[in-house]
Amino acid sequence: MIRRLSPYLYTAPALVILAMFFIYPIFYMFYLSFTSWDLVSPEKTFVGLENYKELIHSPDFLQTLSNTLFYTVLTVGISLVLSLFLALWLNRKGNRYRFLQGAIFSPHIISLVSISLLWMWMMDPQYGLLNWVLSLFGMPPSKWLADTSSAIYSLVLVSVWKILGYNTLIFIAGLQSIPKEVYEAAALDQTPWWRKLTRITIPMLSPTIFFLLIINTVNSFQVFDTVQIMTQGGPANSTNMLVFFIYQNGFDFFKIGYASAAGVILLLFVGIVTIFHFLFLAKKVHYR
Secondary structure, eight states: OHHHHHHHHHHHHHHHHHIIIIIHHHHHHHHHTTEEOOSSSSOOEEOTTHHHHHHHTOHHHHHHHHHHHHHHHHHHHHHHHHHHHHHHHHOSOSHHHHHHHHHHHHHHHSOHHHHHHHHHHHTOTTTOHHHHHHHHTTOOOOOGGGSTTTHHHHHHHHHHHHHHHHHHHHHHHHHHTSOHHHHHHHHHTTOOHHHHIIIIIHHHTHHHHHHHHHHHHHHHHTOOHHIIIIITTOSTTTTOOHHHHHHIIIIISOOHHHHHHHHHHHHHHHHHHHHHIIIIIGGGOOOO
């Protein structure tokens, strides 16, 4: 009997922590989404679906949802493409390439707060380094974070720079797991490089691509630090994202039920996108 229960006893501490800090908060958030609560008063008023109706008819929420989807598509797409080509270039022997791999990976281990402050200085409209570089090429300065037309692209730039090194090293690990005999056979057949890329490299990297696609998508939906530090959702709500929207309504405006409803919608969106990836993209993954 004890031997049968031993696996459950070993995993019990982890399961208790998981239930306390992950599962219970999710169910409690669902409950709060049907209430009106200001976080101060002890009583919660049941309002049914009113929070969800208010969200659906809120222009600010709809714009926030659109911003999040747009930011996610750009960040994930650009980072995966750039990191794949960087990995193809850096997947070589030599100290120079090892140094470049470490240099590209270094932003991933730096605090996002430090990165955001650094990029805010670089994007300063008057004294920023980026506008100085633009002036060297005779280009007009940009307002970067202060302009509604460029603010969200500036956040995408920071996020891509942050995660590029991690994606690149994962791709390099995937490239090194591909058997060399496959490329040797293609070289004997005088296969062009682009055909090697599309018929050998990318299909055999599909598990790595699929993994990074899921991880990057989930992380992009949860973006908070860069928005909080660099833009606070502005200008004119053009960079507001779902997680910052939830934080703002919950802890700035004390609309806990409203914020919880937005959290439920975020959870549903992430779940739907993840299920979509597994249903339609997992079929194209080739496991060796």
